[in-house]
Amino acid sequence: MKRSNEDILHRHLENNGNIISLLQDIQAVFGYIPRESIYYFSEKLNIPSAYIYGVATFYSQFRLNPAGKHKITACCGTACHVKGAEKIIDSLKLELGLDDKEDTTKDGEFTLEKVACLGTCSFAPIVLIDGKVRGKVKHEILVREIKSMKKKK
Amino acid sequence: MKKDILIRVCMGPAGIAAGGKDILDEFKRIFHEKKIKASVGKKCSSHQVGCMGLCASDVLVDIVIDGIKTVYQHVKPDMVEKIVEDHIIGGKPVHRWMADEILVDFNKKQMKIVLSDCGKVDPEDIESYICADGYASARKVFSSMKPEDVINEIKLSGLRGRGGAGFPTGLKWELARKAQADTKYIICNADEGDPGAFMDRAVIEGNPHSVVEGMIITAYAVGSEKGYVYIRAEYPLAVERLRLAVKQAEDKGFLGKRIFNSDKNFNIVIKLGAGAFVCGEETALIASIEGQRGMPRSKPPFPVNKGLWEKPTVINNVETLANIPYIIKKGHAWYSSYGTEKSKGTKVFALTGKIKNTGLIEVPMGITLREIIYDIGGGLDEGKNLKAVQTGGPSGGCIPASMLDIKFDYESLAQAGSIVGSGGMIVLDNDDCMVNIAEYFTRFTQSESCGKCVPCRIGTKRLLEILEKITTGNGEEGDIEKLEELSEYIKKTSLCGLGQTAPNPVLSTIKYFRNEYEAHIREKKCPAKVCKHLLIYAIHKDICTGCGACKRVCPQEAIVGDHKFPHRIEHIKCIKCGACYDICRLNAVGRS
Numbered sequence: 001m002k003r004s005n006e007d008i009l010h011r012h013l014e015n016n017g018n019i020i021s022l023l024q025d026i027q028a029v030f031g032y033i034p035r036e037s038i039y040y041f042s043e044k045l046n047i048p049s050a051y052i053y054g055v056a057t058f059y060s061q062f063r064l065n066p067a068g069k070h071k072i073t074a075c076c077g078t079a080c081h082v083k084g085a086e087k088i089i090d091s092l093k094l095e096l097g098l099d100d101k102e103d104t105t106k107d108g109e110f111t112l113e114k115v116a117c118l119g120t121c122s123f124a125p126i127v128l129i130d131g132k133v134r135g136k137v138k139h140e141i142l143v144r145e146i147k148s149m150k151k152k153k
Numbered sequence: 154m155k156k157d158i159l160i161r162v163c164m165g166p167a168g169i170a171a172g173g174k175d176i177l178d179e180f181k182r183i184f185h186e187k188k189i190k191a192s193v194g195k196k197c198s199s200h201q202v203g204c205m206g207l208c209a210s211d212v213l214v215d216i217v218i219d220g221i222k223t224v225y226q227h228v229k230p231d232m233v234e235k236i237v238e239d240h241i242i243g244g245k246p247v248h249r250w251m252a253d254e255i256l257v258d259f260n261k262k263q264m265k266i267v268l269s270d271c272g273k274v275d276p277e278d279i280e281s282y283i284c285a286d287g288y289a290s291a292r293k294v295f296s297s298m299k300p301e302d303v304i305n306e307i308k309l310s311g312l313r314g315r316g317g318a319g320f321p322t323g324l325k326w327e328l329a330r331k332a333q334a335d336t337k338y339i340i341c342n343a344d345e346g347d348p349g350a351f352m353d354r355a356v357i358e359g360n361p362h363s364v365v366e367g368m369i370i371t372a373y374a375v376g377s378e379k380g381y382v383y384i385r386a387e388y389p390l391a392v393e394r395l396r397l398a399v400k401q402a403e404d405k406g407f408l409g410k411r412i413f414n415s416d417k418n419f420n421i422v423i424k425l426g427a428g429a430f431v432c433g434e435e436t437a438l439i440a441s442i443e444g445q446r447g448m449p450r451s452k453p454p455f456p457v458n459k460g461l462w463e464k465p466t467v468i469n470n471v472e473t474l475a476n477i478p479y480i481i482k483k484g485h486a487w488y489s490s491y492g493t494e495k496s497k498g499t500k501v502f503a504l505t506g507k508i509k510n511t512g513l514i515e516v517p518m519g520i521t522l523r524e525i526i527y528d529i530g531g532g533l534d535e536g537k538n539l540k541a542v543q544t545g546g547p548s549g550g551c552i553p554a555s556m557l558d559i560k561f562d563y564e565s566l567a568q569a570g571s572i573v574g575s576g577g578m579i580v581l582d583n584d585d586c587m588v589n590i591a592e593y594f595t596r597f598t599q600s601e602s603c604g605k606c607v608p609c610r611i612g613t614k615r616l617l618e619i620l621e622k623i624t625t626g627n628g629e630e631g632d633i634e635k636l637e638e639l640s641e642y643i644k645k646t647s648l649c650g651l652g653q654t655a656p657n658p659v660l661s662t663i664k665y666f667r668n669e670y671e672a673h674i675r676e677k678k679c680p681a682k683v684c685k686h687l688l689i690y691a692i693h694k695d696i697c698t699g700c701g702a703c704k705r706v707c708p709q710e711a712i713v714g715d716h717k718f719p720h721r722i723e724h725i726k727c728i729k730c731g732a733c734y735d736i737c738r739l740n741a742v743g744r745s
Contacts, residue, residue: 024386077349082581119351124505
């Protein structure tokens with residue numbers, strides 16, 4: 001982890017970037033924003049860690065906990081909403097055994113993420129599974145797919 | 154026999170989702186295999202294009218042979234071979250897959266300016282845009298126009314900011330031009346945070362160079378040497394295509410030092426947003442580019458005087474900028490001949506929801522809602538009735554079906570309690586609950602509120618609590634009045650546009666659909682059968698054949714009954730997910 005942080009620091013100083021770009025770099029490397037990284041950059045860049053946390057928690061892109069192996073991204077845009085996004089999310093949560101506050105399963109296999117809008121409204125409702133687009137999805141078919149992904153584990 | 158053959162495959166957001174890439178690969182594979190280039194003619198090219206508009210029919214494929222265009226719809230990879238065999242080699246188009254008829258209707262009332270090259274040019278190839286007269290306007294500006302002339306041209310065209318608020322673009326530029334400073338910035342706002350809107354995404358993915366060219370012209374007019382594009386990280390393809398466009402423009406000498414052989418310099422930097430709706434607001438966006446929490450500040454001073462790093466800054470939305478090259482090319486008189494007296498030109502809308510022809514449309518301002526829904530959109534799905542159209546996203550409102558003849562322009566919509574906004578247009582039918590829609594938008598604005606000012610932070614929270622109370626069957630008399638009163642306070646006292654417009658969905662749904670609120674509160678019923686806390690599922694024992702389909706899908710094992718005998722739902726276990734209702738083919742599961 002130290003090594004990666006050093007690389008990011010190097011690039012960051014070169015591009016003379018800001019905290020958001022820095023956090024985006026950190027997340028690109030680790031998949032989330034580890035606590036150690038925040039302390040590391042706070043010290044190296046002489047910025048209070050509270051300030052870095054402040055920026056990291058403001059934007060929805062940043063995660064402070066590691067994500068699961070498989071990422072399921074459910075679009076909650078208006079078009080998806082009126083075409084049943086809520087039902088899809090509810091059934092996914094039920095299948096994955098996630099309560100209201102969790103987004104990652106305990107075994108670290110799946111993360112269920114909600115996004116404001118993916119801009120593919122014509123194919124609503126949209127769900128991404130590991131970055132691949134599933135348009136006009138039906139909850140029962142999705143649940144079946146998740147079940148088979150679980151089996152393959 | 155030599156022919157010019159051009160194949161265009163839609164790879165807009167929906168085109169990709171429908172498998173556009175597989176189609177293009179299949180064409181390339183078959184061409185290679187059959188050595189089409191050698192046997193049919195020299196000029197045979199196939200390439201990707203951005204959104205063609207009619208997303209409902211994706212993947213759309215244009216086959217242009219010697220200038221004659223045929224459009225195929227719902228193309229799947231296994232259809233490609235027949236199209237090549239019959240049409241390209243045999244000269245006989247495959248009629249049953251053609252989309253021409255539906256496209257004629259879809260396009261009849263549209264007027265494409267911003268989208269005129271979208272769906273024609275290859276977004277990843279600058280030459281393709283240059284062939285379509287691209288960068289001619291920028292060249293013209295640099296070689297024969299004074300900055301004041303450019304500003305005047307835009308002022309006369311009547312173009313207003315397409316990001317939502319509709320501020321006159323020319324005036325904004327003039328103010329920035331007059332501001333005294335050593336450095337000035339221009340920013341392209343591509344932070345399309347509105348749920349249900351994808352115009353900016355489609356324009357950047359379909360024709361990124363038109364935005365770059367618009368920025369070059371803006372920079373010349375206001376005297377700026379540095380531009381930023383603030384773009385959503387959720388749109389990776391748009392980011393990639395924009396980066397490529399900037400790189401290609403740099404290579405051509407359109408960006409960088411001494412552009413177009415003038416003494417002017419201009420650079421574009423791409424900044425990725427990190428997911429915050431409030432960053433669509435100018436001052437919050439500036440804070441975000443500076444690397445801070447994206448919180449707005451009070452205005453004045455306006456960004457044109459004090460913006461990015463305290464320097465004069467012009468912020469224009471993607472669509473506004475994409476209009477600029479076309480206005481310069483064809484002149485202000487041409488542009489202002491479209492639209493209404495106060496709202497000139499065209500507007501791009503993302504038409505989605507319960508409508509047949511979902512997609513991206515561009516229409517002259519002042520068109521009626523009826524024309525959009527029925528003439529362009531093809532009406533609603535079979536057997537459904539139009540209930541309302543939601544415009545302007547979380548800052549907008551709902552227009553009821555009874556007001557179908559309303560004109561689409563800034564003033565008429567404001568009067569109806571909605572806004573043009575960035576251009577999302579979501580069609581709702583009788584299966585949509587308006588209280589639920591209000592709750593949905595309020596939940597969105599509440600979670601996106603930056604929290605700096607109390608009216609927005611706490612006000613929207615309280616609004617949401619009352620709405621939740623109503624949709625879960627705990628509404629009381631007086632709640633509607635409370636919503637109205639609170640909404641007025643939030644509108645009047647919030648710091649920025651987010652809070653000032655957050656109550657719009659609530660107020661407009663109360664205004665036009667008060668009876669639905671009353672049904673939720675007084676009868677504890679959701680007329681559209683959406684609010685799940687107010688629903689009861691039951692199986693009609695006279696209809697149920699005991700096939701067990703519902704039993705198998707029930708996640709709670711709440712359905713009991715023996716095979717081939719009527720089943721029943723144990724209400725204590727039921728979580729009202731509706732899986733049984735959806736799966737039953739005999740309509741034996743009732744919902745009330």
